[in-house]
Each structure stands twice: as C-alpha cells, then as structure tokens.
Amino acid sequence: MPNIEHNIAKLYQRIATAAEKSARKPESVLLLAVSKTRSVQEIRTAYQLGLNHFGENYLQDALDKIEQLKDLAIYWHFIGPLQSNKTRLVAENFDWVHTIDRLKIARRLSDQRPSGKKAPLNCCIQVNIDREASKSGLAAEELEKLARQMLELPHLRLRGLMAIPALSNDHQQQSQSFAKMTTLLRQLRAQIPAAAPQLDTLSMGMSADMELAIEEGASIVRIGTALFGPRSPIKDKF
Ligand SMILES: *Cc1c(COP(=O)(O)O)cnc(C)c1O
Secondary structure, three states: OOOOHHHHHHHHHHHHHHHHHHHOOHOOOOOEEEOOOOOOHHHHHHOOOOEEEEEEEHHHHHHHHHHHHOOOOOOEEOOOOOOOHHHHHHOOOOOOOOEEEOHHHHHHHHHHHOOOOOOOEEEEEEOOOOOOOOOEEEEEEHHHHHHHHOOOOOOOEEEEEEEEOOOOOOOOHHHHHHHHHHHHHHHHHHHHHHHHOOOOOOOOOOOOHHHHHHOOOOOOEOOHHHHOOOOOOOOOOO
C-alpha cells in the first residue's frame, strides 16, 4: 500500500509552491481526494490524516462506500459522467456534483434533493474547454444560459466551473486551457452580478497538472494517483 501520509505531505508542498508562485494563499486551494477504485480502508486512512473531501466517479461503488463510511464527516463529490436515471441517488447522497452540462440533469437533481434535512447541492458546470468531441461538458458560449437557469433551481447552489483539459505534454497549451476557465468564471460573475459571491469555485487540475491549474486559479484540485498510487486499470472503467 502506498504511503498515503507521505503523499499528502508532498501534495501540500506542491500546492504551497504553486500557490506562492502565483501570489495565492495555499489555503485557497482545496485538495479533493479522488477515491474511485479505492477501498474504504484507504479512504479511512486518508480521512484520519486530515482529508475530508472525497470524489467518486462510479455511482454504485460510491454508494457502498458512503454507507460504510457514514460514521465519518466526509463531504462527497460526484465527479463522473451523470445520466438522468442516476440523478436521484446522487441528489440524495452527495454534497457536490462537478459534472453538470445540461439543464435536464440540473432540474432533476434539484427536484430530487431531499428538502429540509440537507443543504443545497453544490454544483459546478463542466466546460468542454478544448472542444474535444469525446468529452462531456458544454461549450463556453452556452455557459451563461445554463448558469442563469440553474440559479433559478431552489435546491442547487451553483458554485462555479469544472474542466478536464485535453491530455497533452505541452504545458503552455495546458496553462492556456486553465487560464480560459478563469476568464470564463470572471465573465460569468460580470454577466450575473447577483450570483458573483457564490461563484467561487474552479475545479481543475489532477495529479499530473495540478501546479499549472493552481497557477491559473484553481480552487479545487482533484487528486487520485498522487495520493493513493496508480489505479488498477481493471477496476478503473473511466
Ligand atoms: C480520476 C479522475 C481524477 C483524478 O485523476 P489522477 O490523475 O489520478 O489524479 C480527477 N478528475 C476526474 C474527473 C477523474 O475522473
């Protein structure tokens, strides 16, 4: 088993270095532990070491873990592709959804959010920032419209934007994609000033590119491999 304690320490160092480089506070970046394919024991270990935000992609696996870990005060983030027949279980069991790219899904999540006992579901709109045919996420031009519609939904709280940029070894190109996201969020705040204070989230950056994302303004980095070690390709269907 990889040394999760050591990995967390290294990750906080990487976050601090990247934040300092861009004159940001390290505390302004949330480390979201991506625990897809990981066991409940690994999640418990990471939790005991101070992490309390965990991200999952596969709903059924996630629900099993959420049930087994309900003694812990964990914020669960859904970061996988979301079909409409799965929205109810996500609305009932998660605190965040990062991958909303159409109104139908947003409406269902709001309608199905158990009212009263839970806070609104925190949401990010996924942007297909590099316009890849294979990727989910909506085009930048459609963002304002969906944001305005989502702001009308009573049980959702729109928090910002999420992206998975195209795989690339070209750091400059990756930085440009992250910078575009920062510009899009700034534009959205200007277009809808009443919502500006709540639009505080940019979910971008993974194990290999988190520094670039932080330097361009990421507020949540989604980290799996650098925290828990390599994933088994058999378990990881994504
Ligand atoms: C798996 C996954 C991650 C984590 O990727 P690593 O490279 O292992 O850090 C982040 N975001 C999403 C949406 C993922 O599916």
